Amino acid sequence: MAKGEPVGFKAAFAAAAFAFVVAAIFALERVGAPDRLVAALGPLAGLIAVAGLGVLTRAKTLLDFLVARRGVPPFYAGLALAAPIGGFALAFAGAAEDASRLPWRGVIAGVVFAVLVGAPRWRAAQASALADVLATRFPSVFTRAAFALILCACGWSLAASGLGYAALTVRASLGLGPDAALALCAVVLALSLAPGGLRSLVWTDAATTASGLMTMALFAALLGGGARFDVAAETLSRMPGASLVEELAAGAAVGSLFAFASPAFAVASATAARRAGFTALAALAAGGAAAAALGDLAMKSPSDSALAALVACLPALALARGGLYAASRAVGLDLVSAHRRLAVLASRRMASVRAGVLFGAGVAAFGARVSPNPSAPLYLALSLWLAFAAPSLALAALPGRRAAPAIGALATSLVAALAGRWLGFGNPSYGPDMMVGALGAGMVGLAAGLFLFAFAPLGIVARPADPFVDLPGEPGL
Numbered sequence: 001m002a003k004g005e006p007v008g009f010k011a012a013f014a015a016a017a018f019a020f021v022v023a024a025i026f027a028l029e030r031v032g033a034p035d036r037l038v039a040a041l042g043p044l045a046g047l048i049a050v051a052g053l054g055v056l057t058r059a060k061t062l063l064d065f066l067v068a069r070r071g072v073p074p075f076y077a078g079l080a081l082a083a084p085i086g087g088f089a090l091a092f093a094g095a096a097e098d099a100s101r102l103p104w105r106g107v108i109a110g111v112v113f114a115v116l117v118g119a120p121r122w123r124a125a126q127a128s129a130l131a132d133v134l135a136t137r138f139p140s141v142f143t144r145a146a147f148a149l150i151l152c153a154c155g156w157s158l159a160a161s162g163l164g165y166a167a168l169t170v171r172a173s174l175g176l177g178p179d180a181a182l183a184l185c186a187v188v189l190a191l192s193l194a195p196g197g198l199r200s201l202v203w204t205d206a207a208t209t210a211s212g213l214m215t216m217a218l219f220a221a222l223l224g225g226g227a228r229f230d231v232a233a234e235t236l237s238r239m240p241g242a243s244l245v246e247e248l249a250a251g252a253a254v255g256s257l258f259a260f261a262s263p264a265f266a267v268a269s270a271t272a273a274r275r276a277g278f279t280a281l282a283a284l285a286a287g288g289a290a291a292a293a294l295g296d297l298a299m300k301s302p303s304d305s306a307l308a309a310l311v312a313c314l315p316a317l318a319l320a321r322g323g324l325y326a327a328s329r330a331v332g333l334d335l336v337s338a339h340r341r342l343a344v345l346a347s348r349r350m351a352s353v354r355a356g357v358l359f360g361a362g363v364a365a366f367g368a369r370v371s372p373n374p375s376a377p378l379y380l381a382l383s384l385w386l387a388f389a390a391p392s393l394a395l396a397a398l399p400g401r402r403a404a405p406a407i408g409a410l411a412t413s414l415v416a417a418l419a420g421r422w423l424g425f426g427n428p429s430y431g432p433d434m435m436v437g438a439l440g441a442g443m444v445g446l447a448a449g450l451f452l453f454a455f456a457p458l459g460i461v462a463r464p465a466d467p468f469v470d471l472p473g474e475p476g477l
Contacts, residue, residue: 017052018211021045021310022218025303035302036175042306043173043313046211047188050314053207054192054200065197065350066128068266072202077272078279080205080263081115084162085284086212087319088259090312091161094375103432106247110254111284115277118255119264121397123273128198128265129329130258130393137396140403146410150389151258151330154381156360158259158323160367161378163189165316167368173309178369185317186365193321193328194357197350201321202266208314209283215311216290246432249439253382256390259322316374323381324364328356379431383438387413391446398453405449413445 021041029038059065072080092107093099127133134147163185171181192204242250254260264273371377391409398405420437 017045017049017207018214021049022307025306029303038302039305039309040174042308042310043170046310046314047170047184047317049211050204050207050317051188051191053204055195057200057203058195059197059199059350062349064199065353068196068199068202070266070268072263072266074267074272074275075279076206077202077263077267077276079209079283080202080266081119081260081276081280082283082287083205083208083212083315083318084259084322085111085280086209086287087162087165087315087317088254088378090316091165091319091374091378094165094373101242103242103246103250106242106250106252107254109247110251110257111260112281113251113255114257114260115264115280116274119261119277120270120273122261123264123267124270129326130261131326131329133396134389134392134406137401138392138403138406139401140407143392143403143406143410147389147392148330150384152327152360154258154385154389155323155325155327155330156363156367157377157381157384159189159320159327159360159364160323160371161374161376161381162316162318162320162323163361163364164368164371164374164377166313166320168374169309169313169316173305173313182365182368185320186361189317189320189324189364190358190361192317193325194354197353198262198266198325201325202263205263205318205321208318209287212311212315213283213287213290215307216287218307242432245436245439249386249435250382250432252390252439252442253386253435256393257382257385258326259319262322262325320364324357324360327360328353330356375431379434382431383434386435387417387438387441387445391442391449394446395449395453400453405453408452409445409449411445412448413441416444417441 024045025038025041028041059068061069063069089107093102122130122133125133127136131147131151135144138144138147163182166185167178167181170176170185171178174181176184193200196203264276267273267276367377368374388410391413392406395405395409417437420440
């Protein structure tokens with residue numbers, strides 16, 4: 001069992017930074033500082049804090065970099081799980097004329113499945129990322145290359161969505177141009193992830209959730225009786241929702257998404273991962289209830305604008321971190337070259353992922369720049385993942401290690417997706433409808449994969465010691 005991560009300094013740093021920022025915002029407003037300066041202080045301080053925390057959590061060993069030494073307490077891992085989910089909710093609703101008609105019930109069901117079932121299941125497999133699962137369950141150069149491409153496309157698209165939403169907030173608060181705002185957010189994104197890998201991701205995301213919850217509590221306190229939490233239940237009950245097939249597509253895509261599993265790989269066991277999932281759901285419930293109760297909050301002062309921008313900016317960057325980390329793991333030495341990992345120096349492996357983070361941040365910034373809105377790359381990531389990766393991820397839960405079912409699922413999903421587009425099935429200009437088309441292609445691919453699984457030789461059932469999954473200093477199952 002790995003020793004636990006020392007949390008006292010990190011928690012104290014995050015709490016002190018938040019308290020200092022809030023005090024500075026109100027102090028500057030009280031002494032008559034320019035409104036623009038006060039409003040800009042919230043997101044600017046948040047960006048500096050997450051970048052600084054990423055640098056402070058720099059990993060010195062491979063075990064720290066890939067899994068944070070499996071020593072993060074479940075409470076902090078749960079806070080980290082909640083951060084990208086909050087950013088996902090912001091980007092998911094970003095471009096909708098009526099967000100209440102989006103498939104939120106499917107999203108909620110998918111989130112519950114992801115944090116309570118999916119993430120603990122893959123943590124029990126001793127994986128350090130979903131790329132591990134795909135590479136070891138389907139030992140083929142073709143499948144590893146295919147999944148590397150899928151992870152890069154989905155990860156960069158997810159990062160572009162989060163980066164685009166964060167840049168919109170920074171642009172409005174700081175008065176920057178679109179390119180300058182994107183460049184600033186991309187630099188912060190790289191600094192908050194590249195130094196420590198998963199270790200940096202977990203602690204920056206945990207600080208993001210904690211600061212968001214404290215800010216929402218501060219808003220509720222400032223509003224006094226205006227923040228009525230009984231309004232939250234009424235608001236949710238009146239949501240018209242979407243069609244059943246859209247809800248199913250959203251649930252399947254979200255439930256299998258890689259970004260909602262990464263922090264669970266940093267805890268000691270599958271049981272700890274499930275406790276982290278319950279913590280994440282509690283944090284999300286508290287944040288969602290506060291947001292629904294506060295409603296369309298009127299920004300009555302520059303301090304209100306500063307705190308609101310802080311709440312919007314940091315979760316969006318957490319979503320971008322989740323996507324970028326998955327893509328950087330795939331684009332480095334960790335997927336296509338998995339069979340040569342014992343011959344690769346740990347320092348070289350960390351360097352390859354860090355290079356992938358820097359390169360991916362640039363790709364994500366470009367994607368955010370050319371996207372019409374932050375929701376567009378998000379729906380693209382969800383659709384690609386649902387059509388081409390989710391079927392193989394489901395097959396990975398079955399016994400054996402053979403590539404034929406995954407190859408069949410990939411090929412059949414591709415044919416079904418092309419046929420569906422030719423027949424006009426799934427409107428690519430409307431995100432939920434595009435996910436419905438992806439669900440159809442994914443189900444066809446899954447059926448083909450299950451057919452091959454039933455009739456092909458079983459392959460290797462007992463998992464041998466595998467350098468892709470069994471990390472240095474960690475016993476196997």
